[in-house]
Amino acid sequence: MKNVALITGASSGIGKELAVIHAEQKGDLVIVARRKVELESLKTELENKYGIQVKIIVKDLTKPEAPQEIYDEIKKSGIKVEYLINNAGFGGVGKFHERSWIQDEAMINLNIMALTSLTRIFLPDFVQRNSGRILNISSTASLMPGPLQAVYFATKAYVTSFSNAIAEELHDTKVTVTALLPGATETEFGKVSGMDKTSLFDNTYSAKMVAEDGYKSMMKGKLNKIAGVRFSQRLMMAFIPFSPRKMVLKQVRNMQKFK
Numbered sequence: 001m002k003n004v005a006l007i008t009g010a011s012s013g014i015g016k017e018l019a020v021i022h023a024e025q026k027g028d029l030v031i032v033a034r035r036k037v038e039l040e041s042l043k044t045e046l047e048n049k050y051g052i053q054v055k056i057i058v059k060d061l062t063k064p065e066a067p068q069e070i071y072d073e074i075k076k077s078g079i080k081v082e083y084l085i086n087n088a089g090f091g092g093v094g095k096f097h098e099r100s101w102i103q104d105e106a107m108i109n110l111n112i113m114a115l116t117s118l119t120r121i122f123l124p125d126f127v128q129r130n131s132g133r134i135l136n137i138s139s140t141a142s143l144m145p146g147p148l149q150a151v152y153f154a155t156k157a158y159v160t161s162f163s164n165a166i167a168e169e170l171h172d173t174k175v176t177v178t179a180l181l182p183g184a185t186e187t188e189f190g191k192v193s194g195m196d197k198t199s200l201f202d203n204t205y206s207a208k209m210v211a212e213d214g215y216k217s218m219m220k221g222k223l224n225k226i227a228g229v230r231f232s233q234r235l236m237m238a239f240i241p242f243s244p245r246k247m248v249l250k251q252v253r254n255m256q257k258f259k
Contacts, residue, residue, distance in 0.1 A: 001053050003027040006074070006081045008061060008118070009088030011038035012180065014137060017211035018085055023050040030079065032057045032070060033088070055079065061088050062106040067117035083218070084122050086115040087137045091152035104151045111155035116162065123166075126175045134177045135218040136163045140229060142181060147253035160224070167223055176221035180214035183229035204228070 005022045011030035019029055021026040023046040030130030033039055036058045043054040057073060059066045074081060089111045092103055113138060139153075142160040146153025159180045165175035184204045205228030215224035 001028040001079050002056070004030060004079055004081050005083035005085055006030040006032065006070075006118075006122075007085040007087055008032045008114070009137075010042065011035045014207045014211050014214070015085070015087035016042060018087065018135075018215055019046065019214045020208075021211055022083070023052050023054075026050065026052060027083075028053040028055075030055045030057060030074060030081065032059055032061070034058065034060050040190060056212065061114040062109045063092065064113065064117075067114055067121055070118070071121045081122060081125070082131065083133050083135070084118060084126075085135045085137075085218075086118055087135075088114065089148055089155075091141075093148055096150045098112060099151075107151055108155060111152070112158050115159060119162075119166070123175070127170070127173055130174050132175045133218050133221070134163075134175070136177065136179050137214070138163065138179045138181050140181050140183045140226060142179075144252060145250055146246060148257070150178045164223060178214070178216070178218045178219065178222050179224045180210070181226045182210045182214075183227070209251060 003026070004020075005027055007019050007022075007029065010029075011033035015031075015033070018033055019042060021194060022029060027045065029052065031039055031042060031054060036056070039056040039058065045053060046054050055074075055077065057070055060229050061067070085196055092099060092107065093197050096104070119134060119136070122132075123134070126134075136159050138159040139156040141149070141153040142156035142158075144153065160181065163177050163179035170177065182205075210228045213225055213227035249258050
């Protein structure tokens with residue numbers, strides 16, 4: 001396999017679109033998700049259409065042992081990963097004290113622990129050969145606290161901060177780290193999290209458009225890329241650092257209430 005991208009959460013949404021984009025560039029793929037049927041279908045589609053090689057790994061990344069198991073399987077197969085795309089993640093709406101701790105703990109394990117672990121496991125290989133690109137899927141939610149999605153917003157704040165910090169640590173190498181910060185996007189995320197019932201998801205961008213922005217930014221080695229955000233939303237985000245925190249919190253809370 002050559003020019004290999006490892007993509008987590010590749011069975012649908014932004015992850016699936018990123019796999020298609022990489023396949024269009026004639027790059028081989030390792031695609032990871034929990035859903036075997038969807039991965040097998042994507043593998044068949046991409047191999048037949050683009051003449052590439054696709055390896056599937058069925059893993060639940062909320063399990064702490066999963067990242068090392070993925071790395072070990074890839075090494076055993078003799079595959080050299082050039083691009084690490086940490087896309088897997090999920091959210092959920094509700095007051096923190098009323099939400100299921102099991103769900104929020106799984107969210108932390110996936111959004112933070114799995115992403116960090118995979119980055120730590122693969123990064124030494126990238127640095128040793130002085131090549132490789134990492135794309136971490138964060139969110140515009142990382143730019144502010146999120147009442148009614150307290151844990152999700154906090155996990156994405158971690159992703160952006162972590163990505164930016166290690167990008168600077170690698171400034172004297174040819175390894176790059178990019179954080180993609182999508183706004184509301186047409187994926188299964190909305191239904192799974194319940195956000196499709198809020199005003200934030202009234203006007204969404206396609207997963208394909210967001211994935212294209214993210215992939216191009218990764219290839220250029222950009223630090224951050226905000227994607228799928230309308231002008232009015234960009235304007236609001238620009239004023240967040242200068243606005244009273246309580247006012248921001250109230251606005252975010254109101255936007256996340258069910259209609």
